Amino acid sequence: MTTGNILVADDDAAIRTVLSQALSRAGYDVRTTGTAATLWGWVKAGDGDLVITDVIMPDENAFELLPRMKKLRPELPIIVMSAQNTFMTAIKASERGAYDYLPKPFDLRELVSIVGRALAEPKNRSRAILPEDLDNMPLVGRSPAMQEIYRSLARLMATDLTVMITGESGTGKELVARALHDYGKRKKGPFVAINMAAIPRDLIESELFGHEKGAFTGANTRSAGRFEQAEGGTLFLDEIGDMPMEAQTRLLRVLQQGEYTTVGGRTPIKTNVRIVAATNKDLRILIGQGLFREDLFFRLNVVPLRLPPLRERIEDVADLAQHFFNQAAAEGLPTKQLEPGALERMKRYRWPGNIRELENLIRRLAALYPQESINEHLVDVELSADAAGFSPPNVLKSAGNAAPATDGEEAPPLGVAVERHLSKLFGAHGDSLPPPGLYHRVLRELEQPLISAALAATRGNQIKAAELLGLNRNTLRKKIRDLDIRLMRSPR
Structure with a gap:
């Protein structure tokens, strides 16, 4: 039999009634109010084992009240509800000490389940640090699918857990990785990204771990790798499914032992980075094909995060x-x-x-x-x-x-x-100027249709298209990725 006293604050009487009925059926004692002042009075008096509150109240915003409640009673779990279903709402709730955030409308069974977990879990959870610029919202969308992403990100901000982001091309995987860094406890450290598909396979180990002078032909000086560059921050491994097996083995050792050696080096180097990986491929299929290590997959897939297609x-x-x-x-x-x-x-x-x-x-x-x-x-x-x-x-x-x-x-x-x-x-008489960066913008607008037309003319054959354009094949492949040009088969 569940027990506990729940304090509910919402200016909507219908929501108060629904929550009171659902929580009472689950065995809890419930008190409801439509004002923040009454809720604060109950909390000061030591009442309630858990609080459920809306953000927008007629007399005070819950985000202003939350820090006072947590300072007075740090062990009190607080669940925040809001119809302002944005990424920053979830982050604000987490930063100010909320146990969880629920976007309206919500599932009553889910809320009752969260209440049960909150009352059963230890209450001394650390929180992420909120950046100063709250208006620069990195993720956009209010759909249920995005609400789940926001809630997951809010829970991950205060952790160093390794995250695997999956999703189709163009769904914003790097944007999510940057949000994890910029709104987490490593935000003062560097964010370093490396795209496995954009680097020649024989150079990936050097790019990741660095190399010593003389390690290979052309290595005239020592070079720092991405792990060294990301020290104290976040390393984003994009398109991890394109990593060659040799590099996978070295990466697995880093994840297991927290150290690596440079290419041509012998002395192990300790590393302190958070790993966030991403892929648009099904890594389990690659594992079955012998192209991806299963043990590495489980090391990277500690927290899976799937981004929905548009x-x-x-x-x-x-x-x-x-x-x-x-x-x-x-x-x-x-x-x-x-x-x-x-x-x-x-x-x-x-x-x-x-x-x-x-x-x-x-x-x-x-x-x-x-x-x-x-x-x-x-x-x-x-x-x-x-x-x-x-x-x-x-x-x-x-x-x-x-x-x-x-x-x-x-x-x-x-x-x-x-x-x-x-x-x-530029305006009819040169009386207005476009924003800076016009040169690269115009080049991009011309390059995309030009390369697409060349690929269409050669039926998607990149070697012939590169010859037609007078480009190196690797240069063409990079431009196809950078410009997000979809490779389509010509009709037979």
């Missing part, structure tokens, strides 16, 4: 689109807004490139179209271009509905199209 959190498209429009405006691009039909068109799309594809779309809409209100047709044109694998030939958008060129309509020469586009960015 098609599983389609209700977040509006918030994400607005977030990217705001970013574009902060960089000096015109302010835009989506018409309802345009948003509905985006919600019907499958987003094979996930959040990265959505960000690219929003930036194109902000940069290439003069109208402030983006309608469904403009979105449809750009999404159709994405589905084809490259931008449509009429890169320059008109002030109208930007219908695609007809079969008999010849696209303007590339130089002319670029010149017209740049004239818009």
Whole structure:
């Protein structure tokens, strides 16, 4: 039989009633109030074994009350509820001493289960340190799938547990890894990232662990590896599934013994880094194929964190689109807004490139179209271009509905199209300037359709496409990754 006295604070009478009934059926004694002042009075009097409180109260915000309650009664578990379902809400709740955070609406059975765990567990849990800039929210979305991510991250901030982030390309794995670092206890240390797929396989060990002078041909000086660079901070191992077996063996020793040796070195070096790994592959399949060590997998997969693809959190498209429009405006691009039909068109799309594809779309809409209100047709044109694998030939958008060129309509020469586009960015008479970084932005906008067209012309053959473009094959592969160009098979 469960026992305990639960204090519930929420200004919504219906929620108070529902919680009181559910917790009473579970065997708890429940007292409810609609004000923070009454709750504070109960806590000061020593009442209650656990508190459940909403964030927004009519007389005081719970985030202001939480530190006082924890200072007076540090062993008192507090569960925070909120309809402001953002990443920072979860982090604030964790930092201020809450046992757990539940976004509204919540599952009553889950809440009762959390209450039971909170009353049974030791209460002296350490908390993460909240950064000063609370407005710079790194993760966006209010969907149930993202709420689970926020809650998991909030619990992990105060730990050094190794985390394995899985998810399709473009779901934001590095962004989550950075959030773990920036909002955790290692935030004052360095965050170092290495992409296994972007480094030649014979250089990965040197990149990770460093090398001594003379260790191999071309090693003219000693070089520090990523482990040394990340000392005291976080090392993010992206695309861990592409790590060669030899490097996997060395990494396993680091995780087991907390030390490593440089390539060509003999003296073990102690290391103090938090490991966060990520992959878009199924490592269990690679294990079955003999391409990934099972013992390394279990060392890395201490806390698995799966990021949902955008098609599983389609209700977040509006918030994400607005977030990217705001970013574009902060960089000096015109302010835009989506018409309802345009948003509905985006919600019907499958987003094979996930959040990265959505960000690219929003930036194109902000940069290439003069109208402030983006309608469904403009979105449809750009999404159709994405589905084809490259931008449509009429890169320059008109002030109208930007219908695609007809079969008999010849696209303007590339130089002319670029010149017209740049004239818009600089203003009709040179009276306005675009944001800094224009050179690289224009190059990126030209490179992506150029490489996509070359790959389409060579039926995806990267060797032939590299020859066609006059690029080294490794350079082309890097650009394909950096520009997030999807490799599509041509129809037979």
